[in-house]
Amino acid sequence: MATEEAVSVSRASACLCVLCGLPAAGKSTLARRILSTAAQHGWRATVVPYDDLIPEQAFLTKVVEDGVNLQEMHTEWKSHRQAVLYCIEQFLQKSEILPEVPSSSGISVAAWEQCTQGLMGPKGLKPPLVFLLDDNFYYPSMRYEVCQLARKYSLGFCQVYLQCDLESCISRNQSRSQPVPTEVILEMVKRLESPNPQKNSWEINSITLNSTGTVSKSDIQRVMELISSALNNPLSLGEDNREQKDADRLKCANSVVHQADQACRRLISEAMKTARENKVPPERMRSLAAQLSESKATFLLNLRKHFLHEVPFIQGEEINVEHAAKRAAEIFNDDLKEILSKIMNDK
Numbered sequence: 001m002a003t004e005e006a007v008s009v010s011r012a013s014a015c016l017c018v019l020c021g022l023p024a025a026g027k028s029t030l031a032r033r034i035l036s037t038a039a040q041h042g043w044r045a046t047v048v049p050y051d052d053l054i055p056e057q058a059f060l061t062k063v064v065e066d067g068v069n070l071q072e073m074h075t076e077w078k079s080h081r082q083a084v085l086y087c088i089e090q091f092l093q094k095s096e097i098l099p100e101v102p103s104s105s106g107i108s109v110a111a112w113e114q115c116t117q118g119l120m121g122p123k124g125l126k127p128p129l130v131f132l133l134d135d136n137f138y139y140p141s142m143r144y145e146v147c148q149l150a151r152k153y154s155l156g157f158c159q160v161y162l163q164c165d166l167e168s169c170i171s172r173n174q175s176r177s178q179p180v181p182t183e184v185i186l187e188m189v190k191r192l193e194s195p196n197p198q199k200n201s202w203e204i205n206s207i208t209l210n211s212t213g214t215v216s217k218s219d220i221q222r223v224m225e226l227i228s229s230a231l232n233n234p235l236s237l238g239e240d241n242r243e244q245k246d247a248d249r250l251k252c253a254n255s256v257v258h259q260a261d262q263a264c265r266r267l268i269s270e271a272m273k274t275a276r277e278n279k280v281p282p283e284r285m286r287s288l289a290a291q292l293s294e295s296k297a298t299f300l301l302n303l304r305k306h307f308l309h310e311v312p313f314i315q316g317e318e319i320n321v322e323h324a325a326k327r328a329a330e331i332f333n334d335d336l337k338e339i340l341s342k343i344m345n346d347k
Contacts, residue, residue, distance in 0.1 A: 012234035014092060014129035015156030015227050016146050020137035020195070022188060023180045024172035025164040026211035031132045033220055034227075035118075038130055041224070045130035046118045048088065052111040054080040081135075081142065083107050085149050088131060091116055092153055128156075128231050138192040140200055147202050151237050156230030159206035160223055161194045168212050205230055252319050253307035257300055259325035264299070264332050268292045271340050278344055288343045295339060299332050 017034075019027040031047040038045035087107060119129055137143045143159060150157035166189055173179045195206035207226055209219050275288055307324075 012128065012154060012156040012231045014131065014153075015158065015230045016088070016131050016133060016150045017223075017227055017230070018137055018143050018146055018157075018159040019132055019134050019162065020143065020159060021162035021211070022164060022166070022169045022192065023136060023185055024169045024176070025162040026172075026215060027134050027162055030160070030162065030209070030211070030215055030220075030223070031134050033215065034130075034132060034223055037220055037224055038227075042127050043130050044119050044127050045132065046115050047132045047134055048084065048115055049111070050081070050084060050133070050135035053084055053087075053107050053115070055106055055108065080106055081145065084133075085145060087112055089149060089153075091119070092129075092155075130227060136188060136192075138188050140193050140196075140203070143195070144200075144202065147235070151235040154234045154236055156227065156233065157202075157205060157235050158226045158230040159195045159203060160226065161206065161208045162211040163194070163208050164211045205233075249307070252321065253304050255321045256307055256319075256324045256328065257304050259321060260303060260328040260332070261296075261300055263325060263329035264296045267329065267333050267336055268296065271336055275340065275344065280344060284343055284346070288340065291339050291343075292336060295335055296332065299328075299335065303328055 019031060021027055028047070028049065031049075035045050035047060083106060133146060135142075147157050149155070166185070170182055170185060173182070173185065194208070195203040197204045197206060205226065207222055209215060209222070271292060272285070272289065275285060280288065
């Protein structure tokens with residue numbers, strides 16, 4: 001009983017579930033099946049169909065008439081995608097009433113009202129809300145925008161990638177009343193980056209479904225379990241800050257160590273030249289080379305640890321990498337001189 005109460009307290013009020021994949025991969029069909037199953041769970045769910053919300057001319061017309069490539073379309077669509085997320089955010093803030101869609105957003109008012117109709121429940125009833133965002137989402141940056149919104153309001157966030165072979169997608173697409181141009185699908189295949197939790201830690205709550213055939217009942221069950229897990233483990237803004245701060249710190253440490261390594265190599269080369277000019281015997285030269293190499297490895301290891309764990313790091317403030325690497329090389333040079341002096345005095 002205590003466990004159930006704890007889960008209830010931490011449970012998110014809503015979940016943003018991204019459905020991504022190629023056009024005609026089966027996202028809309030999957031969304032309809034999830035809607036039906038969600039209702040059986042007592043959840044209020046809706047599909048957010050980007051194709052219906054965003055005006056057709058913002059995508060298809062420009063492709064046919066102007067020959068705009070996919071990268072340019074990505075830029076054209078960015079403002080529209082952000083407008084969709086803005087509408088979702090407005091609803092989250094005022095879920096008791098249907099917020100108006102700004103006329104400047106370019107979003108279809110009729111389509112948005114249809115989206116939110118199923119979410120308008122009686123007062124006092126607070127079952128979780130589930131938004132099924134139906135779009136291609138071929139770039140991680142597109143999906144990350146949704147993740148950021150989930151973090152902002154401590155919502156659940158998950159992703160379902162529908163993996164379907166190209167031939168099936170093209171065949172299904174051609175049977176549609178308003179098919180996407182085949183060249184757009186072919187270009188999207190080249191650019192599509194499916195969810196990758198190993199590369200992007202924020203994509204950890206993701207699954208892949210093979211949608212070349214018919215999506216099975218067990219696939220639907222997997223999606224429902226994914227959404228339930230996301231609701232029980234809402235994101236937090238602080239977590240996002242830590243991830244970004246750690247990434248920035250690691251990038252900075254790598255840059256400083258790399259530049260310091262180059263400087264240390266030059267110092268070692270100069271030290272070896274000095275030893276040869278002073279007629280240091282071959283066996284002493286080998287000893288010098290080994291000592292300097294070992295000293296450099298230890299120094300760089302400690303330098304990396306210092307930047308990763310000890311240096312104060314404020315997100316948004318840049319560290320002068322060149323200055324830090326130069327200072328590090330000066331410290332290593334003091335150690336180098338001590339080793340060189342000892343070798344030369346013992347010759």
